[in-house]
Amino acid sequence: MNRLLPTTLVGSYAQPDWLIDRPRLAGRFPPRVRARELWRVAPEFLEAAQDDATLLAIRAQERAGLDIITDGEMRRESYSNRFATALEGVDIDNPGTALDRSGHPNPVPRVTGKVRRKHPVEVHDVQFLRRNTDRMIKMTVPGPFTMSQQAQNDFYQSDEEMALDYAAAVNAEIKDLFAAGADVVQIDEPYMQARPEKARQFGLKALNAALDGVTGTTAVHICFGYAAIIHVRPEGYSFLPEFANSPVRQVSIETAQSKLDCAVLQKLPGKTILLGVLDLSDMTVETPEVVAARIRRALPHAPAERIIVAPDCGLKYLPRDVAFGKMQAMVAGAAIVRHELQG
Numbered sequence: 001m002n003r004l005l006p007t008t009l010v011g012s013y014a015q016p017d018w019l020i021d022r023p024r025l026a027g028r029f030p031p032r033v034r035a036r037e038l039w040r041v042a043p044e045f046l047e048a049a050q051d052d053a054t055l056l057a058i059r060a061q062e063r064a065g066l067d068i069i070t071d072g073e074m075r076r077e078s079y080s081n082r083f084a085t086a087l088e089g090v091d092i093d094n095p096g097t098a099l100d101r102s103g104h105p106n107p108v109p110r111v112t113g114k115v116r117r118k119h120p121v122e123v124h125d126v127q128f129l130r131r132n133t134d135r136m137i138k139m140t141v142p143g144p145f146t147m148s149q150q151a152q153n154d155f156y157q158s159d160e161e162m163a164l165d166y167a168a169a170v171n172a173e174i175k176d177l178f179a180a181g182a183d184v185v186q187i188d189e190p191y192m193q194a195r196p197e198k199a200r201q202f203g204l205k206a207l208n209a210a211l212d213g214v215t216g217t218t219a220v221h222i223c224f225g226y227a228a229i230i231h232v233r234p235e236g237y238s239f240l241p242e243f244a245n246s247p248v249r250q251v252s253i254e255t256a257q258s259k260l261d262c263a264v265l266q267k268l269p270g271k272t273i274l275l276g277v278l279d280l281s282d283m284t285v286e287t288p289e290v291v292a293a294r295i296r297r298a299l300p301h302a303p304a305e306r307i308i309v310a311p312d313c314g315l316k317y318l319p320r321d322v323a324f325g326k327m328q329a330m331v332a333g334a335a336i337v338r339h340e341l342q343g
Contacts, residue, residue: 004341005295005309005334006067008274010221010252011079011140011186012314013057013072014323019049020077026317030078032108032150033095034085038077050075051128058133060320064327068136068184068308071129079188079314080142080150086121087169089113089155096152101194110152111162117169120176130181139182143189143220144170144210145203150191160202167209178216186219186252187211193222196239204242211247219250219274223313241267250274254312256294257281265301273302276312277333278326283318285325291333304341309334 015022021038031038041049057072076082085092089111096110126139144166148159156162174185187210192199211218220243237260243251244267252274255262265273277294278286295309309330315323 003067003338004304005307005338007309007331007334008066008068008138009061009070009072009327010223010274010276010310010312010314011070011073011138011188012076012316013060013070013074014315014318014320015072015074016053016056016320019053019074025077029100029102029104029106031081032078032084032098032106033081033092035077035081054125054128055132058129060324061327062133062135064324065331066135066327068138069129069133070138070140071125073140073314073316075125079140079316080147083121083142083173084109084147084150086118087166088116088118089165090115090151096154098150098152101191106150108150108152111155113155115162115165115169117172121173123176123180126177126180126182136183137181138184138186138219139177140186140188140221141170141173141177143187143192144206145199146189146191148206149195149198159198160205163202163206164209167206170210171212171214174210174214174216174218178214182216184217184219184250185214186221186250187248188221190221190223192239193237199239200242203239204246207246207248214247217250218248219252219272220246220248221252221274221313223252223254223276237264240264243271244268250308252276252310255298256312258312262298262301265298268302272306272308273298274308274310275302276310278311278330280312280315280318280326283322285322286329286333288329288332288336291329292336295333295337299337304337 053074061069090109091112095107097105098108100106147166148163250272254276256279
């Protein structure tokens, strides 16, 4: 990517109402076990419907002018459960319970045996994306630490041992995604922010294991939770500088809703920053000038050559017209700052 201040999504785009029951989706915590009742299309037509919705998401991103395209995660009930429930060693029919990042109990996969990847989970998704756009593409996978925190451990001696087996599954998946045509693979690790003490104990070890032998461009996304569900934002990250020594090349952070002090970016020298500049708690579409001002806040602390412009988090819970408007504003805001920098 030679363009200064390229634009991308974190991962998800707003799913159509005809595909998924959006009020039901928004009225609960993100599902950790399967939630097939959310889909509005009969099972025998669901895959075709998800393909159609993915095409709409791709075209929306292209029309808005994004440089790096995702599949919008149209086939997912949540960012993590599609991958997490496809693994061996996990009993999804008799779920366990774990506390969500808000402190509420949520049904989760119950680990009853050794966690292993049985088969590729998202390879079809990245192949479909590659066939349907000529732009750079990114695919997202849930991180091993986050999956270990979204499970009930009824098998392993320790959560660290479990996280390392999740890491082996993620590692195999990432390598297959690059082989299938992904330009960037992003690992979603929001629970490193939610549970920083445990993350320091074994989260980075698991992330590094997931990246072992991976040569493609990788990113990690860490956030404060979906704005639609987690309403209070801390002033800063409890886990971020720790990524400085990780092999991951890009770090995705949110700065808009939290009004983050961007000085923290100085603690990530050498990393490309996926800079979150869209406030997803506000259904008002930002003006390009507001987006540009949020980009400028980061420039004293990270060179423009190391910044990719993105939303704070996934657009999954936004109305589709708001999601599209915010994408357009993001692209226009990046263009303002790019013009200023390049004269």
